[in-house]
Amino acid sequence: MKDWFVRNRIVVGVTAMVVVIALGVVYVVATVRDQQAAATQPGAAVASGLTFVDNGGGQNLVSTLDASGKRTPGSLKCLRVYTAAGTTVCLRMGLPGAYEAAVYVDGKEVRTVPLPGTPSRARVSASGKIVSWTVFVTGDSYLAPGGFSTRTGVLDLRSGELVESLEAFSMTIEGVPDKRVNENYWGVTVASDDNTFYATLGSSNTTWLIKGDLKARSMVTVRQSAECPSLSPDQTRVAYKKRGGRLGTWQLFVLDLASGKETQLPGSDGVDDQAAWLNPTTLAYAKVQQGGAPTIYESAADGSGQPRELVAAASSPGPVA
Amino acid sequence: MYVASTRQTKVSPSDGGVRPSRVPTTVVLLGTVSLLTDISSEMVTAFLPIYVIFNLQMSYLQLGLLDGIYTGATAVLRLVGGHVSDRVHRHKAVAVVGYGMSAVTKLAFPAIGASSVGLGGVLAVDRAGKGLRTAPRDALISLVTPKERLGEAFGVHRTMDTVGALLGPLATFALLSWVTTRPDPIFMISFCFAALGVIVLIFFVRQPKLERVPGKVVTLRATAELLRNKGMRRTTIAAGLLGLATISDAFVFVVLQRVSGVSPTWLALMPVGTALTFLLAATPLGKLADRAGRWRMFFAGHVLLLAVYLLLLGPISGVPLVLVTVALHGLFYAATDGVLMAHGATLVPEHLRASGLSIVQTGQALARFASSVCFGLFLTSFAFSTAVLISISTMTIALVGVFLLIRPEVSR
Known part of the structure; x- marks a missing residue:
């Protein structure tokens, strides 16, 4: 046996390599073939409509669901997308490992901003004037210990002014002006005045819901342990994720700004998304089912009832512009 | 058994000062193994942020922390890999185990899905494989190379290794842009590159035969x-x-x-x-x-x-x-x-x-x-x-x- 191996090692080795390559090619061709069908699976009817990124078809096409549950694939390819008042922000990969935020107004590309990391969150203010995003800066290797941070950018389409990172703004943590540098901001939501915004501050092991002022370039903390805020269309409530599950998982909560009352959304355990308001009473978010692809759900904002599944193998939910 | 390999170790200064113009074939083959393995692992490295954030909808922050811990912990496995391969006189076999472990993890990604514990475990096995194989592989390079060319031989190996590291992200980008954004085919192709590397190691690289000297026991x-x-x-x-x-x-x-x-x-x-x-x-x-x-x-x-x-x-x-x-x-x-x-x-x-x-x-x-x-x-x-x-x-x-x-x- 050993002699045979020694004599035929080259032939056996080359054969093994050919077999591996052939199996790989067959597998990939088979997978790519059946992905076309996945992109046209119908979803649930959504009265006010839903914009989302399709993850099943292998092309990340921005698609929409209408009031009858009909699914329409678009031509834009994004990792994250959000649309409001005719403005669309699309976070996508431009070059290997290089990402960009492309801004479209009424279907025309008006601005492209290079991003310093992997896209995480994207938002457009209700007026369509303020665009914001969050990316993870990960350095050269996912194995570099501590080699990550977030960067949050804000783009004002009226003036064209770009804030590359919220770290340039002044920060007051619980009344104390802050000078530390290792701070991460993420998940912006802009109010209807196109100046006030909410976001998340993470520093050491604590997160805060923060409230900021774009003109004054300043931010203050509002409360602890609230991430990825999303301001309701009527400006009275903020939805956010908060660690509250049994295993320290995130759940969605809605905070009434006037009364300070916090309501938990049932069935949202394990969510990791910035929720989007589809209308004044409904929130949508993506959540991964155990061992599967992300699925988009909608939930009543008053915490009544279980979430309803809208579409499977999809992420980045938002209203239709 | 491997008669030919002993010859390589003897290409030494005594050949009348005529330096062979190339580094030993074994070094180039080990460079090829590293090149293929690096394509495989860097494909995953480049894909992982997108995979974790988009396909699994997880926060990247926790993962970065886990990785750091495992990188530190598995560094100690290098000692194990080094000692065992000296002890059993089989550097190649230990390296095969190390490269093999990393290759198999590429198939495990789709199976474990969005579990931070599972992902951490897979990355830990991948790191453990890297820890195990590094010392025996570098020992192989040094054992087949004459002393006065060691720097060059390691240089050639690291060059090939880094070529793989540069090609990996390009492969991921090409797949994501033109073929599919689905995770399974990307992990499968990454596995194929790793498997090719293991095949080159098993079938083409030869373990240099070391004399067992009675007084020199490995303990x-x-x-x-x-x-x-x-x-x-x-x-x-x-x-x-x-x-x-x-x-x-x-x-x-x-x-x-x-x-x-x-x-x-x-x-x-x-x-x-x-x-x-x-x-x-x-x-x-x-x-x-x-x-x-x-x-x-x-x-x-x-x-x-x-x-x-x-x-x-x-x-x-x-x-x-x-x-x-x-x-x-x-x-x-x-x-x-x-x-x-x-x-x-x-x-x-x-x-x-x-x-x-x-x-x-x-x-x-x-x-x-x-x-x-x-x-x-x-x-x-x-x-x-x-x-x-x-x-x-x-x-x-x-x-x-x-x-x-x-x-x-x-x-x-």
């Missing part, structure tokens, strides 16, 4: 006693000290982008620049190290790193600063990464080669890990400029300390 005690050798002890301590003063690449690039004022897009290009310089310079600097002294080259590499840290203070700005800094950073890797192993190989007898190299590697890896943990803590309370000043002073102290500690008696 834990004999391994520990390697440190009684002055050169070996000083090298390990010095490499550890310099490792403590080395901050992670990610931090260098983040600071460089801020100080130079270039667009954040450059953050993605900086590692590419470092890798390109590394792969272009690894072989020439390895050759130079063979002539000028390998320890001297290793030391000079860290002087270059000190220059990188000084540049982070921003004496110039803009694109020129980025280009100069990234070039020096790549030269630092070219002057140190393979060269340290080439130097270490001259200090350890053949029958303890893998164990000896693993001691040096582990010391360096643990020191770098400790440094990045401390540095992470610094950053929560200091400004970037303070952090840069701290690294400049630490590196200066380490260089002076090492200069006084390691005298030229071990410089070749």
Whole structure:
């Protein structure tokens, strides 16, 4: 046996390599073939409509669901997308490992901003004037210990002014002006005045819901342990994720700004998304089912009832512009 | 058994001064194994952020933390890999296990899905495989290469390794752009590259036959006693000290982008620049190290790193600063990464080669890990400029300390 191996090692080795390559090619061709069908699976009817990124078809096409549950694939390819008042922000990969935020107004590309990391969150203010995003800066290797941070950018389409990172703004943590540098901001939501915004501050092991002022370039903390805020269309409530599950998982909560009352959304355990308001009473978010692809759900904002599944193998939910 | 392989080990100085024009075939084959394996692992590295954030909808932050812990923990496995391969006289077999473990993890990704514990476990097995294989592989390179060409041989290996590291992300990008954004095919293709690497190792690389000398037994005690050798002890301590003063690449690039004022897009290009310089310079600097002294080259590499840290203070700005800094950073890797192993190989007898190299590697890896943990803590309370000043002073102290500690008696 050993002699045979020694004599035929080259032939056996080359054969093994050919077999591996052939199996790989067959597998990939088979997978790519059946992905076309996945992109046209119908979803649930959504009265006010839903914009989302399709993850099943292998092309990340921005698609929409209408009031009858009909699914329409678009031509834009994004990792994250959000649309409001005719403005669309699309976070996508431009070059290997290089990402960009492309801004479209009424279907025309008006601005492209290079991003310093992997896209995480994207938002457009209700007026369509303020665009914001969050990316993870990960350095050269996912194995570099501590080699990550977030960067949050804000783009004002009226003036064209770009804030590359919220770290340039002044920060007051619980009344104390802050000078530390290792701070991460993420998940912006802009109010209807196109100046006030909410976001998340993470520093050491604590997160805060923060409230900021774009003109004054300043931010203050509002409360602890609230991430990825999303301001309701009527400006009275903020939805956010908060660690509250049994295993320290995130759940969605809605905070009434006037009364300070916090309501938990049932069935949202394990969510990791910035929720989007589809209308004044409904929130949508993506959540991964155990061992599967992300699925988009909608939930009543008053915490009544279980979430309803809208579409499977999809992420980045938002209203239709 | 492997008659042909003994011949390679004997291509030595006694051939009347005629230097063979090429490095041993085994080195090129091991370079090919590393190239294929690096394509595989860098494909996953490039894909992982997208996979975790988009396909699994998880926060990347937790994962970064887990990775750091595992990288530190599995560094110790290098010692195990080194000792076992010396003990059983089978460096190749241990390397096959290490490369095989990493290959199999690529198939495990789709199965475990969005579980941070599961992902952490898969990454830990991948790291463990890397830990196991590094020392026996470097020992193989050193065992088939004549002593006076060690620097060049390690240089060639690191060049091929880095070519793979550059091709991996390109492969992922091409797949994502033109074929599919689904995760399973990407992991499958990554597995195929890893499997090809393992096949090259199993079928084409030969284990050099080492004479079993009765007096030279491989025991834990004999391994520990390697440190009684002055050169070996000083090298390990010095490499550890310099490792403590080395901050992670990610931090260098983040600071460089801020100080130079270039667009954040450059953050993605900086590692590419470092890798390109590394792969272009690894072989020439390895050759130079063979002539000028390998320890001297290793030391000079860290002087270059000190220059990188000084540049982070921003004496110039803009694109020129980025280009100069990234070039020096790549030269630092070219002057140190393979060269340290080439130097270490001259200090350890053949029958303890893998164990000896693993001691040096582990010391360096643990020191770098400790440094990045401390540095992470610094950053929560200091400004970037303070952090840069701290690294400049630490590196200066380490260089002076090492200069006084390691005298030229071990410089070749």
